[in-house]
Amino acid sequence: xxxxxxxxxxxxxxxxxxxxVWAGATVNAQTTTPLHWGAKAGVNVSSLYGxxxxxxxxxxxxxxxxxxxxxxxxxxxxxPEVLFSMKGGETKNSLSGQAITTEYELGYLSIPVLAxxxxxxxxxxxxSIYFGPQLGFGLYGDANGREIDxxxxxxxxxxxxxxxxDLLTAKQSTDLIQRVGLDLRYTLGLTDTFDxxxxxxxxxxxxxxVFAVGF
Numbered sequence: 520x521x522x523x524x525x526x527x528x529x530x531x532x533x534x535x536x537x538x539x540v541w542a543g544a545t546v547n548a549q550t551t552t553p554l555h556w557g558a559k560a561g562v563n564v565s566s567l568y569g570x571x572x573x574x575x576x577x578x579x580x581x582x583x584x585x586x587x588x589x590x591x592x593x594x595x596x597x598x599p600e601v602l603f604s605m606k607g608g609e610t611k612n613s614l615s616g617q618a619i620t621t622e623y624e625l626g627y628l629s630i631p632v633l634a635x636x637x638x639x640x641x642x643x644x645x646x647s648i649y650f651g652p653q654l655g656f657g658l659y660g661d662a663n664g665r666e667i668d669x670x671x672x673x674x675x676x677x678x679x680x681x682x683x684x685d686l687l688t689a690k691q692s693t694d695l696i697q698r699v700g701l702d703l704r705y706t707l708g709l710t711d712t713f714d715x716x717x718x719x720x721x722x723x724x725x726x727x728x729v730f731a732v733g734f
Contacts (some may be wrong), residue, residue, distance in 0.1 A: 527569070559583055563579065567723060582727050595635065595636060599633070600631045630655070635648070650678070675710045676708075697731075706724035710722065
């Protein structure tokens with residue numbers, strides 16, 4: 520499996536710029552805003568769907584990256600994330616119409632921006648639900664081990680929604696780890712995964728379960 524170098528260079532630059540902005544905001548937030556950041560990692564269970572796509576089996580893959588959370592009220596926060604996400608699915612017939620089982624393995628740099636609602640409890644746990652748009656950039660793709668980078672759409676748009684629960688672990692504000700949590704999410708792709716004329720429309724659908732650590 521080979522990665523398109525131009526895409527990786529461009530997307531890595533975007534990634535670094537976003538992280539620099541996050542880092543600067545985090546430093547500034549230590550005294551002025553209710554801001555925290557964290558890392559997350561877990562598993563995707565992904566599939567493909569569409570009017571002409573059927574008999575698809577789900578594939579498991581890695582999902583992980585960084586997030587920034589800005590709490591602008593007692594109950595609401597805004598949470599942008601930068602994630603590496605493995606997607607795809609196994610079809611009984613290839614999307615080009617051939618009667619063969621085809622395993623599509625796809626890699627994305629995903630940037631969701633989530634509106635998050637936090638439930639208040641009297642314990643040191645904090646449940647939440649969230650929703651928001653997600654922009655994904657295609658990094659690589661292969662079908663049965665054959666590179667299909669040129670067939671993968673450069674970008675995709677989707678909607679993410681789900682919920683989670685955080686355990687507030689810090690005893691004081693200077694503690695390194697402030698919280699740990701479990702996050703369950705479904706991301707619904709709204710645009711075509713492949714950019715190939717004449718092929719049936721196929722979109723990504725991904726269920727994610729990740730473990731998060733907040734600082």
